[in-house]
Amino acid sequence: QVQLVESGGGVVQPGRSLRLSCAASGFIFSNYAMHWVRQAPGKGLEWVALISHDGTIKNYGGSLKGRFAISRDTSKNTLYLQMNSLRPEDSALYYCARARGTYSPGILYWGRGTLVAVSS
Amino acid sequence: NFMLTQPHSVSDSPGKTVTISCTRSSGNIASNYVQWFQQRPGSPPTTVIYEDNQRPSGVPDRFSGSIVSSSNSASLTISGLKTEDEADYYCQSYDSDGHVFGTGTKVTVL
Numbered sequence: 001q002v003q004l005v006e007s008g009g010g011v012v013q014p015g016r017s018l019r020l021s022c023a024a025s026g027f028i029f030s031n032y033a034m035h036w037v038r039q040a041p042g043k044g045l046e047w048v049a050l051i052s053h054d055g056t057i058k059n060y061g062g063s064l065k066g067r068f069a070i071s072r073d074t075s076k077n078t079l080y081l082q083m084n085s086l087r088p089e090d091s092a093l094y095y096c097a098r099a100r101g102t103y104s105p106g107i108l109y110w111g112r113g114t115l116v117a118v119s120s
Numbered sequence: 121n122f123m124l125t126q127p128h129s130v131s132d133s134p135g136k137t138v139t140i141s142c143t144r145s146s147g148n149i150a151s152n153y154v155q156w157f158q159q160r161p162g163s164p165p166t167t168v169i170y171e172d173n174q175r176p177s178g179v180p181d182r183f184s185g186s187i188v189s190s191s192n193s194a195s196l197t198i199s200g201l202k203t204e205d206e207a208d209y210y211c212q213s214y215d216s217d218g219h220v221f222g223t224g225t226k227v228t229v230l
Contacts, residue, residue, distance in 0.1 A: 035219070045157070045165065045210050047219040059218045100170050105214060106155040108176060110164045 002026040004096045004111030011117045012086055020114055022079040022096030029077040030054070033099035035107055036070060036081045038092035038116075048094070049081065053102045086118045122146045124211050124222035131228035136201050140225045142211035143193040150187050152214050154194040160207045168209075169196060203229045 008020040022034070036048040049070040050059045058070050069082040079096055093113040100108040123145040130138045142154065156169035167176050169185035172194065182205075184197045194213075198205055206229045211222035 037221075044208075044224040045159075045212075045221040047212075047221055050219060061218055095164060104153070104171065105219070106153050106170050107157070107212065108155075108167050108170055110157075110166065112164050 002098060002109045004098060004109060006094065006096050006111045006114035009094065009114030009116045011119060013120050014087060014118055016086055017082070017084045018086060018116060020081040020083070020094055020096075020116070022081075022111060024077045024079065024096075024098070027098070029072075030074045031102050033102070033105050034070075034072060034079045035097040035099065035105075036079075037095045037097055037107070037110075038090075039095070039113075040089075040092040043092075046092070050099075050105060051079070083116070086116075088118050091116060091118045121217050122215065122220060124213060124220050126209075126211060126222040126225045128223075129226040129228065131230055132201055133230045134201055134203060137197060137199040138201060138227060139198075140196045140209055140211075140227070141188075141191075141193050142195070142213075142222045143191065144213065147215055148189075149192045149194055149213070150189055154185065154187065155212045156183075156185055156194075156196045157210045157212065158205075158207045159210065165210065198227070201229055205229060 003025045005023045047061045051070045071080045095113045096111040097107040098109040099105045125143045153171040157165040159165040168183045173185040182199045209225045
């Protein structure tokens, strides 16, 4: 079955960087677009980024482009989110999610998330 | 980019039917698929509807999705309401600029 396991979260000081990982299994990783979604404590879902199945197309939410970078390594079946210049408002639970299909970007599967806390 | 607006909360008794709307602020709601997610407290979201009206395996047919073009909105209907349906529900759609989540609706089973 589809499994998405996030890691790399933790407590980080403002202005520092963090890289999140998402290990995918149970499906052919290179066939699917992938997303990062975040949720601040007590708040709603916020879309962070999307990468196409082949890594050629990358989209970012709001003003995140320039600070955040999504990437994927097909040889490792792993999705990444590089987060730079972190701010307290970036504190959230970060979910990895798989799209429905190669060219159908709607989310179908979710991981359990990894928690990021930006604090001095 | 566009916004997706949902009612803050809906509630009804077990066995009843509730409908949650998701109104797109700009652009045609029918131009891009809408997904719906359920999130119970302390748990990650799960997908209950994808591509407007498709149910993932394991989701009961009490959940249904539709597009209401006249109001540029999507709807999630939960029939035969059960206590286990009490959760937050979010819609999601996209355009060429990216993806957007709805504001979220809390469903309470009275």
